[in-house]
Amino acid sequence: MFPKASRNGDLGRIVAAARSVSLRLVSRLLILLFGLAFSLGSPAAVAAHAELLLASPAPGTGLAQAPAAVVIKFSEPLNLTLSRIQVLDASGIDVGQGPTLEVPGDAEAMRRPLGLLPTGPYVVRWTSVSSLDGHTLQGSYSFAVGTAASPETTIADSPLDSEGPIGLVGRFAALVALGAWLASGLLRGVSVRAGLDPSKTARLGRAAPAIAFGGTIVSLLSAAFVATGSLAAIGGVLASPSGEARVVVLATSAIGVLVGARWRAVTILLAAAAILADAASGHAASSALPAVGMISVSVHLGAVGVWSYAIAASLLAAPDLRRALGTFTPYAVAAGVVVAGTGIVNAILELANPADLVETGYGLVLLAKSAAFVAMASLGLLHFLWRRRPRVPEAVVRRPLRVEAVVATVALVLATLLVGFPNPPREAGATADELTTTDPVLAELGDRDALSVADASGPFVVGLTILPPKPGSAEIRVQVLGVDPGDGLRNARVTGSSGSATVDVPLEGACGLGCFTGDASFAAAGDWRLEVQIDSNRGPISIAETVPLPTPDGSLALSRALTAQEGLKSALMTERLSGSVGGPTYDTTFRFQAPDKAEFSLKDSTTIFIGPTRYERTGSGPWQSSPPAPPGFTWPTGYYREFWGAMAAPRLLGAETVDGVPTQVIAFLRPDVPAWFRIWVGVADGLVRREDMRAEGHIMDHDYSDLNGPITVTPPK
The missing domain is CATH 2.60.40.1930 (Macroglobulin (MG2) domain)
Known part of the structure; x- marks a missing residue:
């Protein structure tokens, strides 16, 4: 036996230690939680895409001519009712033609047709909504026509971007309620043995499905608003496989509200069905093994519910804390083991490799959630040891239990963030490097x-x-x-x-x-x-x-042609452009005057470049002036070097006569577009008489005449 003073001193030190541990754990966990939420809450500029597999035109590409359409392919089937592509010019005007369309035969891709685009930079803004898990992903990238493009690409892929703050609150409420609903049914008899008032357990059995119903409704409405900016799009959300699974959650929850806690077996079946449907609406449905993933996630959530229920019931409802802890502890320990096992299975299914734990936002949140569960287990062991010491007051035993409850709340918030991530690493594993747009x-x-x-x-x-x-x-x-x-x-x-x-x-x-x-x-x-x-x-x-x-090398002939073109004083060029064989043809007349003047006419529109100023007019309307895209317009200096690009693999294909002029035919490639050129160059003077270019959506033929002729380009009056 210890002296009384010594026993009191021991208890004082225990109380002080418990209070210190409690405050430190709570403060650190809250700081970690808010830090993660803040760091994951804004889009970041990235150098390569994970979720986006294929984009055409590719991000950062400078094209000789505009593409016929923007096509984007993703790692999951799309809900095309909610997914869309916008193509914005420098003024922020959407230049796409018609709505975003499906790609026949590929549920993971969408396309937006384009018209003929003038020279300049363009921004592609896209929104994709997965039909499997309902998550929204948004991003943007740039391409350009006739000039350089910005290489920056953004993807807004945080839980806040995907679900919205209100949607995350709804998800959190639904997850907590579903777990509590199942646990209240499974542990009904255990709760009675632990000394809980049966009426309180019954009230929880009625309230939990109602909260799950409300939380699911809120998250669905938020998903519609995040994807389209309108709640009216809720029908499109519900029409996808993910939405259909969440309709099952709503139906089972509604039945649970009506049934209440009358029949334990019915409560367990309804809650289990709702949890399984919720798992089917999320990442598990698009994992490597969907059936295994859905079962593992469902069991994981159910076990978390049992563990959390045991903590909350002991802390808030039990009149005798030691009795409640003694009764609930075996079930909480078993639930903790199941949580650990299913957590490992879920991580294997969602992570592409172990490095994703520290290199991705999803992995960091998963680590934080795992740390929270380890902390819960440690705190559980602490109050288990103190509970078995009769000299430790109940108030002291209660403190680590309170901290465990706070940590459990943090773990559930982190679980909500994981649910809100648009694409875990394994889902986003295929990258643009694995599926190139061109050879x-x-x-x-x-x-x-x-x-x-x-x-x-x-x-x-x-x-x-x-x-x-x-x-x-x-x-x-x-x-x-x-x-x-x-x-x-x-x-x-x-x-x-x-x-x-x-x-x-x-x-x-x-x-x-x-x-x-x-x-x-x-x-x-x-x-x-x-x-x-x-x-x-x-x-x-x-x-x-x-x-x-063999095909003769054309490097010297091409260099001679480039030099001759850059020595021109004036030229007339007619262009025939179409997007496909047999498609509409657009005829444009260009009049060039060195060093920085040009006029071209297409149908009823006319554009004039005079040095640093561009003039445009449609029909007989007024002229509008604006600066051209940097670095401004020049001709012929720089014009052909920019248009022809790297001029790879120049080869001589033979000799032909064009308008009575003997020419050499030179073929070469601009690889960055890619665009294939063929030019007919005068044997005597090295000047281009004809030029063909073939690129995606562009069948373009140029005929040159009046080379160094009396052509004058003047500003409009």
Whole structure:
């Protein structure tokens, strides 16, 4: 036996230690929680995309001409009622044509058609709503026509961005209520043995489904508002698989309110069904193993509910704390073990690799939630030990229990944040590096012995690359532009002949979207007629090209042409532009005067560039002036270098006569677009008489005349 003073001193130290531990734990956990919420609450600029798999045009791309459409592919099926694409010009005006459309055959992609866009930068703003888990993801990136584009891309992918603050509150209320509802049914008899008033347990059994119903309604309305800015879009939210699962939550919760706590078995079945439906509406449905994920998440939430119920019931409702803790502890310990096990399973299903725990926001929140559960277990052990010491007052035993309740609340808030994340790392695992928009070898052609030519077929542009372009063994690469992911390109092959020699190459290798490779053997030198044939869901694709093998290098001829073009004083150019073979054609007349003047007319619109000023007029309306896109307009200096770009793989295709002028035909590639050029250059003077360009959505032909003729461009009066 200890002296009384010594016992009192021990108890005083225990009380002081408990109070100190309580305050430190509560303050640190709250600081951690608010820090995480703040750090995860705003969009960040990123260098590469995780959730967004494919964008065409690609982010940061400067195009020679505008694309026919913006196409974006994601990692999950889209709810197209709520998903959308906006394409904004420098004035913030949406230049898209019509609504956002589906991509036939691909539920994970959407497209927005474009008209003819003038030179300048454009911003693509997109909103995607997953039909699997209902999460909203928003982002933006830039591309440009005829100028450089900003490489910055933003993705607003925090829980606050996806759910909205009110939606997160609704999610939190629903999660807590669903867990409490199930626990009140499972532990009804245990609660009686622990000394709880049965009427209080019955009231909880009635209130929990009502709170779950209300929280789910709030989160659904918030999802509609976040995605579209209008509550009227709630029908689109409910029409998706995720929305249908949450309708089940609403239905079971409503029945639970009506049934109340009359029948324990019915309460357990309804609560379990609601929890399973809630799991089916979230990340588990899009995990690597959906069935396993939904069961694991459901059991996890149920176990958390039992653990939290045991803490709250002991702390708030039990008249005899020691009796309640002694009764609930075995169930709380079992629930804690289940929480740990299912938490590991959920992490394996959601994380792509262990590094995601520290490199992603989702992983950091998961670590914080795990730390909270470890703290709960430690505090549970502490009050378990103190409860078994009769000399420790009940007030002292109650303190770690209170802290455990606070930590449990923090854990549930963190669980709500995890539910609110649009894409856990494994769902976002496929990146743009794994699904390229064009053949990566095109970017290397400046350093390769290659020939690359292209032509149009229907809505597609087909590029044919031969490495090396000479008799013998060669690699054949075909890139099809204008492909939607649902086009189902297949059976690609190249056939050709030169005299009696033939070649038939099945293109069985894949190198990206619409990209095929194969190996050929050209038996003889000469002019080869090559035909590319591909089947697609939009009909057959076919182009034919005649090329000499070996193909002479055209670097010197192209350099001479560039020098000659930059020495021009004036020129008249007519342009024929269409988005597809057989599609509408737009004819534009350009009048150039060195060093910084141009006038071009398209239908009833006229644009004039005079140095740093651009004038525009439609019909007979007034002229409007504005500065052109930096660095301003110049011609011919800089004009052709910017338009032709890197001018990779220049090759001489032969000789032709254009308007009575003998010319050399030079083919080259601008790889960053990509755009294939073919120019007809005067043998005598090196000036371009004709120019063809083939790029996605752009079949463009230029004819030049009045070179150095009497052309004058003046500002409008």
